[in-house]
Amino acid sequence: MTFKFSIPTPTGPLNFEVETGTSLLFVGANGGGKTRLATKIEELLGETAHRISAHRALVLNPTIPKIAEQDALLGLRLGYHGEGASIIHRLGQRWKGKAATLILNDYDYILQSLFAEQANTALDTHRNARAGAGKTATATKFEKLIEIWDRILPHRKLDITGDDIQTFVADSGVKYSAAEMSDGERAIFYLIGQTLVAARDSLIIFDEPELHIHRSIMSRLWDELEAARPDCAMVFISHDLEFVASREGQKYVLRDYDPVNGWTIEAVPDDTGFSEEITTLILGSRKPVLFVEGRGDSLDQAIYRACYPNWTIIPRGACEEVIHAVITMRANSNLTRAACAGIVDADAYDATEIEFFRKKGIAILPVSEIENLFLLPSVVEAIAKSEGYLLEALQAKVSSVLEELFVQAAIPENQTPIVMRYCRRRIDRTLKKIDFGDAEDVAMLAADYVAQTSGIDISALAKMASESIQESIAEKNAPELLKWYDNKGVLGIACKAKGTTKNLFEQWVVRALRNNIAPELSDAIRRVLPTVAPS
Known part of the structure; x- marks a missing residue:
């Protein structure tokens, strides 16, 4: 029917x-x-x-x-169920x-x-x-x-x-x-x-x-x-x-x-370049859309929704997916009514890359992963203040938390995976930019490959990453270290500013950001996050 x-x-x-x-x-x-x-x-x-x-x-x-x-x-x-009841009574x-x-x-x-x-x-x-009809009930x-x-x-x-x-x-x-x-x-x-x-x-x-x-x-x-x-x-x-x-x-x-x-x-159109689910989120929102890295877990969502309340937050996985989402949305005639922007994690981008992101409307986090925000000095201080620390006790608490970060980051076994991940990302990024369209035969293809990949100096990449990490540790420069350090144990350190466990700390952060029960924390995070504008 x-x-x-x-x-x-x-x-x-x-x-x-x-x-x-x-x-x-x-x-x-x-x-x-x-x-x-x-x-x-x-x-x-x-x-x-x-x-x-x-x-x-x-x-x-x-x-x-x-x-x-x-x-x-x-x-x-x-x-109505009286005599003569009909649709006219509805x-x-x-x-x-x-x-x-x-x-x-x-x-x-x-x-x-x-x-x-x-x-x-x-x-x-x-x-x-x-x-005795034997019929099934x-x-x-x-x-x-x-x-x-x-x-x-x-x-x-x-x-x-x-x-x-x-x-x-x-x-x-x-x-x-x-x-x-x-x-x-x-x-x-x-x-x-x-x-x-x-x-x-x-x-x-x-x-x-x-x-x-x-x-x-x-x-x-x-x-x-x-x-x-x-x-x-x-x-x-x-x-x-x-x-x-x-x-x-x-x-x-x-x-x-x-x-x-x-x-x-x-x-809701079918040919937007996005899944139907994402297209519905984009078109159904009266707010501009902010594409971010990550898979949308509760902590990521709490941070972005609290700090960008006038945006619809859509997680898109890795950096490349954020870039693709922003470009796709702006190029699609079905979606031009909605404005958008993007945020990606810090990854030692050079000036050319930063300018590319800026022109595309994509901002860069001050840290390598969103969780690292909780170890930036101003944020650690806000967390400690929420526990009543003041004056000398406050500074001592902040210093002890950051010192644990430096000690953990100085362990060679913790640095090696970070350097390796950085090198892999740079290699992957370079390979994705390679264009073999002009190669007419196998020999030309092989020559193009050698020419375009010969500039990847893996040893130099590893040396630069390692030296940057070690220098930031030596100088006790937490903001610089956190641009590199993407160890999943950072929340296990940050939670000590509140004197609780990692799981309870994460739950508290989500509640605090959603309900604004710790306004100093929300303000501290907002101050270190990039400003984004819809376009």
């Missing part, structure tokens, strides 16, 4: 088609008209649309009075005339639908058994709900009877009312229930599907719900870029909404 509808835009109607078993996703910031779009689609599709509001009450009452299944379903879909009864703003309170109807369906299915099974929707629940939350169990719902922690056996479940658990139960009781061949519209759901289970939940209803199509309307980027389906960005001209909607 295909669902078709048209949405008004400033340039005319935009047509959409969604097949059952597939999804359509919209992402937009606040003010983009997300809920208005959800109500518009519901209005256009009439009875075939089943909308779950972003404004939803999550009061779960497992002992709700039981009513007939058909009455419960009418109440859920229309807000706006006034279900939405009270406030389709975009009402806090929807339909949890009771979901539970009543599920209890009634369970009773009717159990009665059919009982009659079949009494008649049909799974109730409650049983399907429990199966999905167990795959998403295996530690939390549900016990559903004919008139009550209780929950308990796996292996404990101590039961309590489902009404006392957490917001997240009640939200999961609600969404599973809504999905299961939606009418066959419905377009299910989820407005803000990520509300109250922990990110760690988001993907599993929606995989399960999409799989549970292959007879339906789904529309997701969200402000969560990462959620939309992670899902399969047609994707659009809501740029703006005007009550007169409608929605400004932009399709």
